[in-house]
Amino acid sequence: MSRAEAPEAAPGGTAALLQLRGVSRRFGGVVALDGLDLEVAAGEFLALLGGSGSGKSTLLRVVAGFEQPDSGQVLLDGRDLAGVPPHARPLNMMFQSYALFPHLSVFDNIAYGLRREGRPRAEIASRVAAAVALLRLEGMEGRKPRALSGGQQQRAALARALVKRPRLLLLDEPLGALDANLRERTGFELRALQRESGAAFVMVTHDQAEALSLADRVAVLVGGRIAQIGPPRDVYARPATRAVASFLGAANLLEGQRTAEGLLDCAGCTLRAAAPLPDGVSACALRPEGVRLAPGVTGPNSVDAVAAEVAFRGGDNLVLFRLPGGGTLRAALSGPAPARGETVRLAWDAAAVVPLRDD
Numbered sequence: 001m002s003r004a005e006a007p008e009a010a011p012g013g014t015a016a017l018l019q020l021r022g023v024s025r026r027f028g029g030v031v032a033l034d035g036l037d038l039e040v041a042a043g044e045f046l047a048l049l050g051g052s053g054s055g056k057s058t059l060l061r062v063v064a065g066f067e068q069p070d071s072g073q074v075l076l077d078g079r080d081l082a083g084v085p086p087h088a089r090p091l092n093m094m095f096q097s098y099a100l101f102p103h104l105s106v107f108d109n110i111a112y113g114l115r116r117e118g119r120p121r122a123e124i125a126s127r128v129a130a131a132v133a134l135l136r137l138e139g140m141e142g143r144k145p146r147a148l149s150g151g152q153q154q155r156a157a158l159a160r161a162l163v164k165r166p167r168l169l170l171l172d173e174p175l176g177a178l179d180a181n182l183r184e185r186t187g188f189e190l191r192a193l194q195r196e197s198g199a200a201f202v203m204v205t206h207d208q209a210e211a212l213s214l215a216d217r218v219a220v221l222v223g224g225r226i227a228q229i230g231p232p233r234d235v236y237a238r239p240a241t242r243a244v245a246s247f248l249g250a251a252n253l254l255e256g257q258r259t260a261e262g263l264l265d266c267a268g269c270t271l272r273a274a275a276p277l278p279d280g281v282s283a284c285a286l287r288p289e290g291v292r293l294a295p296g297v298t299g300p301n302s303v304d305a306v307a308a309e310v311a312f313r314g315g316d317n318l319v320l321f322r323l324p325g326g327g328t329l330r331a332a333l334s335g336p337a338p339a340r341g342e343t344v345r346l347a348w349d350a351a352a353v354v355p356l357r358d359d
Contacts, residue, residue, distance in 0.1 A: 017042040017200050018063065018168060023072035025058055025224075032058040033069070034224035042167065045194050045201045047215035047232075049208065051247060055224040056204045060170050063202070064093045076168065087116075091168040096176050098157040100145040107132075107141040110160045117164075131159040134196070151186055158190075162197055171203040175210060187214055208248055212236060220244050237287075241357050245285035252286040252329050253356070264353075267325020269303035273353040281355045288318065290352030291331035293338070295345050302347040305329060307338040321346065 016039035025033040032055045040046050048056040061067040063074055065086035074081045081089055092113075100109050110131055114124045132138055135155040145153055154174065161169055174190065175183045191214050194201045205211050211218050212232040219229040220243075228240045239245035246253055256266035262276020264284055271284050294302060305321035308328070317337035321329045321344075331346065338344045 016040060017077060019075040021073040023062060023069045023074065025062060025067060025069050031224050036225060038219065038226060040200055040202060042200055043198055045214060045216045047211035047218045048202065048204045048221060049211040049218055050221035051206065054221040056221050057172060060172055060202065060204050064170055065089050090166065091170060092161040092164055092166040093170040094157050094161045094174055096173040098153050100153060100157060102145050105142050105144060106137060106156050109156055110163050112160065113164050127163050131163040135159040154186060158193065166199055168200045171201060173205055174203060190214065220248060238354055239285050242283055245356055249287060252288065253283055254286060255283045258282065263300060267327055268323040270300040271353050272300040272350050273355055274350045277355050283356045285354040285356055286348060286352055288330040288332040290348045291329065291346055292348065293333065293344055294347030297345060297347040301350060302345060304343055305346050307340055307342050307344065310337050310340055
């Protein structure tokens with residue numbers, strides 16, 4: 001994929017803190033990273049999103065130094081990190097398991113890296129106290145990890161990572177061990193902490209909502225390459241490829257034949273985008289929330305469909321419609337939902353129809 005198709009430069013024209021240039025990593029016959037290019041700006045929060053085997057965790061481990069690339073460069077502040085061991089790299093990594101030392105107190109866990117660097121005792125005490133205050137761990141300094149809740153363990157692990165004042169922090173599924181309610185609250189805390197610390201965060205996650213809500217940019221990895229990267233709203237609303245559309249938000253993928261007028265003729269309906277479809281386009285994405293009930297509407301971007309399944313989700317109803325040509329269409333309806341088996345007229349705006357490139 002060319003840079004023009006999926007721009008991967010640091011946002012806003014700012015100087016890149018981290019650069020990956022043509023990075024590849026293979027495990028036997030399996031390609032984990034395939035000539036990957038990426039730039040991360042100072043102070044940016046980037047989420048790496050992808051399914052199992054997409055390469056996101058391998059990418060993080062290559063940057064941290066736990067895996068060596070087969071080819072390509074990893075540069076931090078313009079310095080090539082080839083041959084630099086993990087402990088000597090000017091960055092920190094927070095593991096999914098938190099990896100706190102069970103026999104050490106919270107204070108000693110946080111101070112561990114500073115002591116290994118040989119920092120003076122007064123400096124260690126001062127910096128640990130600042131980290132404890134930042135992560136709201138006051139009164140817990142003497143506790144062992146087993147006496148902490150999951151959220152407290154996560155904050156202790158973050159404090160240990162941030163106390164060394166890294167310009168880059170790598171996070172591997174940092175919220176994965178928390179329950180749903182705690183994940184949401186801790187996610188907001190993590191975002192606020194990133195802004196306050198000024199460090200760049202690169203976070204691996206498989207949770208789409210987590211990536212979209214926390215990151216400045218989201219990079220979707222497919223097969224060891226970046227299929228698309230950009231601000232969360234842009235990547236969600238305008239997926240570039242079939243793989244991104246199907247993975248991120250489970251968009252409807254509608255396939256058909258392009259007409260001479262630049263429409264997409266699908267089985268049972270015709271799609272009109274905001275602009276005529278380019279030559280070669282044979283599929284479009286349509287988000288479920290872009291579909292609405294529209295009795296009396298005719299023409300392109302409308303269809304009669306049968307409600308096959310209806311699921312109440314609290315804020316809306318997810319309805320699986322059966323199309324005349326035998327396909328299905330998912331719709332998120334905020335108002336009353338049709339009954340199962342009911343035939344209704346659906347419609348959507350041209351702006352909701354997104355042409356897709358082949359993967």
